[in-house]
Structures are given as C-alpha cells and as structure tokens.
Amino acid sequence: MKALNKRTFLFLVLLVSITVNSQVSDTTYVVSFERAQKSKPCFGQLIPLKVVEDYSFLKNIPNIACDIWAVNSFKMNQNVKSDSIPNQMYLFIGVNEKKKEKYVVVDANNNHDFSDDSLYTFSLPDEPLSRDEKAERAVALQITPDPNKRDTVNIGIDPFNYFDFNYGQDKRLSVIIVFTEYMQAQAQIDGKPVEIVADNSGNLFQRDLSERLSCTIYYNDNANKQTYKKFYPFRDTIHINDKLYKVTKVEHPNMYIKDIGVLAADSSYVDSFLPAVYARDINNNKPVSINSLIKGKYAFIDFWGSWCGPCIQSIPELKDFYKKIKDRPDAIMLSVAKESVERDIVKLKNTINSNDMGWINLWTTGKETNITTPINDKLNINGYPTYLIIDNTGKIVYKESNMKNTQVAIAYFLYLIK
Secondary structure (H helix, E strand, O other): OOOOOOOOOOOOOOOOOOOOOOOOOOOEEEEEOEEEEOOOOOOOEEEOOEEOOOOOOOEOOOOOOOOEEEEEEEEOEOOOOOOOHHHEEEEEEEEEOOOOEEEEEEOOOOOOEHHHOOEEEEEOOOOOOOHHHHHHHOEEEEEOOOOOOOOOEEEEEEOOOOOOOOOOOOHHHOOEEEEOEEEEEEEEEOOEEEEEEEEOOOEOOOOOOOOOOEEEEEEEOOOOOEEEEEEOOOOOEEEEOOEEEEEEEEEOOEEEEEEEEEOOOOOOOOOOEOOOOEEEEOOOOOEEEHHHHHOOOEEEEEEEOOOOHHHHHOHHHHHHHHHHHOOOOOEEEEEEEEEOOHHHHHHHHHHHHHOOOOOEEEEEEOOOOOOOOEHHHHOOOOOOOEEEEEOOOOEEEEEEEOHHHHHHHHHHHHHHOO
16 A cells, blocks of 8 residues: 655645544443332323223223213333233223212223222312322322233322323323333443433333333433433443443343443544444444444545435546445445435435445434434534545544545545555
C-alpha cells in the first residue's frame, strides 16, 4: 500500500482531533434477577378491560342487587391478538347507588366460576377523591392464569382509577386492573452500582427473565446524577457513561452483560479511530455492527437518504466505483441511509433495487431509541451525502459532505488501496 502523499492531495481537508482507540475487555458480569412488586397495588402496568357481551359459559355470576353491572375481561398474554377464552380472565363489576357501593369479583383461579372467588366491596365517596385517597383504596390480589400450573401472579384492583385511564364504558363501572410485578436486579458494573428492571407484564403465563423483555438500567452519570436507559437484551447495546456493554446471554434468572469497549469522548473527526457503531439491516431491522463488517479492511461509507436528490444523482458514480473494488478482499463499500420512519424502508428498498446498488446497504432512523450508538449520531453526520473513509487499522482518514466531493472521495480511496 502507498502512504498518503499530502502534496498530491492538498485539496483534501483533514480535521485534527484527539486520537482515542477503543479498548475491548473480556469482562462479563453475571446479573441475577428476582421478582419484585410495586409499592402500591395501583402502581404498575395497566391492563385494558373489555366488556364481555356473551358470558353464558361463566358460572355463578354474582347475584348482587346492582343499578348497573357488567362482566369484563382482560388478556393475560398481551403479545397475541387473540381474544380467545383461554387468553382471557373475567371479572364482575357492579354498582349499588343507594348503598353507595361498588363490587368487584375476579375469577382469580380462572375456572370460569365466580362462586369460589372473593367479593371486594368499595364505598363510593361523596366527594371526588384525591390521588392519594384513590391509592389507599386499591387492593392487592393473587391470580392463577393457568390453573394447571398453579403459578400465582400479583395484580392490583384500582376501583377509583388512580391514573384517570380512559375506560371506554360507563364511568360508574370504572375499575382498573394493574399488573404489579416486575423483575429486578442490583449489581456492580465496572465497580459502580446499577439497578436493572425487566418489564415482564406483557404475558402473565410466562414471567421468567427472557431476552425479549423491555429493560431499564438505572445508574449515576459522570456528574453523579441518577439517569437511566432503556434496552432490549436481544438487540441493543448499553452505553453507560464512557463504556459500552452488550447482553450476550439470558438464562433465567441471570443476564450476562459483557464489557465491549471504552468509547472516545468524540470520535467523529479525521484521525480518530472508529468507535463501536451500529446501523440497521434493511431486511430484518436488526442492529449490524459496522466495526465487525469492516474489520481489517479499507472501508468507503456513503451516508445518504432516499429523499436526498444529490444523493440519488451520485449513485451512477458510486456504481462505477464499486465495480473497481468489489473483488478486492481488502476493501469494502457500504451505504447507510437515514430515513425518518420505518415505513420509508419500502421506498428505500425500491430505490436500491431500481438503481442496482449491489453493495452493502444499511439504514438508521432520524432518532434512534433502540441502538445505543447509531453511526450517524456518533459520527455527527449532518449533511447528505457524506463520504467517510476508514483505513485498515480502523482510523477515519477522510470525511466530507456534499455531492461535489463524490469524485474526490473516490479518487482518494482508490489511491489508498493501490
């Protein structure tokens, strides 16, 4: 390979910055979770109720004098669309206005028979309740979603709608069911205390820790102020202060979190080493490690968008360029499209296919929430198109925006790999 002749390329503007290399660790933290409950029965995941029109299969519906009553149900597995009977739990709600009482009976053992379930009676207030008064009247209850397993789940009955949830039926029958359980872990990561909470409220049949649960990690930032980040173990990296972590395995009740590197304070400039960055696969939407793709190779990265006119105009030049390098084992080309929302991916795919862009194509959204270090954000890509060149050691050696620099970037790359 030829070293860069700066006199030959005086037209290239190389920005000077602090060089910070990524340091990778082999440290893996084993974090153990346990079940926990919210402090009050009205706190937790609100479970929507639905009025049941046909309840003929239910036995011993409470025979209580009521001015108005209804049978409601809620899904025990919110992750499926089915409203089938096995996925429902049923409850009776009634109101006697003369006695100023509200009644709730939940088929807690899910045997479709109310005769063996507890009756909860709540006094109706003469004046509107404060939120604290509503919270005091909520009660805790254990239910058995699957009678065959006899595994109990903790829920709350909120008879006076603490969060003013839009109930969708007569307000006199307003009762909220709340899933009050969650998975919690206290751990030390890099010598600092963290708390991780896993939300397993979507499926009352399956409450073990899994990689598909939405998680939140709480920690103190560099200013010692508590903050948090949300992540999904199966797809997201976790950025805590200046370090990056990845969940490598989840086996109930343990989560394995690997330290995968120290991040530079700002690695967006020429002469910086590429930090750990990700984009999305356009076919399955999963995160793709840019570092893994380009490791040990000279990389040409084109940042563009299907909405960007100058980007589209530069495609023919990029196609000619790709023909010259596609058979080189030491070189790689990829395009990273920035699209506003996921529905734009159809347009993006059509643009890629119609223009026969045969190289690697990835994408990111304007505001990534599920990728901790999206490449566009981490490298401060603000203009389109932008061309980024990385040498085979992982160092950024060229970064320029504007369509007029397409040929300049191509010429520089070809010179590097001679």
